[in-house]
Amino acid sequence: MPINGGNKVEFSTILIIIGIICIVASFFLKDTSKKVEQDLEDLSISIYQETNSLKKRLKIIEEELLLEPNFAVKQSTIDKKSFEIHNKNAQLTHSSQTNAANNTQQINEILVNQVIQLNKQGYPVDEISKMSTLSKEQILTILKNGGAR
Template sequence: MDNLILLLLIVGIICVLLSFFFGRSSQRHAEDIENISISLHQETNQLKKRLKAVEEEMMIGGVTHVTPGIGPKTKTSSKPVHEIIVNQILSLHSQGYSIADISKRSSLTTEEVVEVLRMRGVR
């Protein structure tokens, strides 16, 4: 019986010592995972910023218009209208918005909105 108690005591001490070694390695793994998570979050934020910059550049860039029966044509005005804005204008017009409302929503003058609609053969 004394041998059994002594054996259990030795096994218990060994288990406690082993837990110190394995506990620290799992703590290192947790720290590594946390560092990777932070790094991934930072990279995602950087990609979002780059994507936003590219989208803004596209909004500023030139526009090509397609006039029915004529083909692609580059608009040469003082303020080129980007294709995304053109699509927004066409969508708003098809939904029944007035030229003044479309002008406010697209940040263009009413003349520019009318010109875009005319270039697309809508008006």
């Protein structure tokens, strides 16, 4: 009988020793989750920096498109949304000018092309005038000249 009881004590002692060894070993092993967290943080920062860089480049390109008067966009059709987006940008640049100044001002080539395309799509002059910063007279002049200056 003492032999069976001794086996139980030896077995439990072995299990306790194995548990203590595992606990001590866990302190010395590297924690891989910290490396994964660091990699994720680095990736996040990299994506943020790249996004900011792309935004700056896009802003520069948009400014060049709005400032360059001889730039022509070759499009077969123009949808109403892109025309309205351009008009919002054009309104910001032309908001401080009066209607008289608008009549004598040189009209951006992109706007001229959009007016012509909208007319080809069947929009009436009144509708084009509402969607653009141009007066009806300017629109009629553009259509009469066919976009020529």
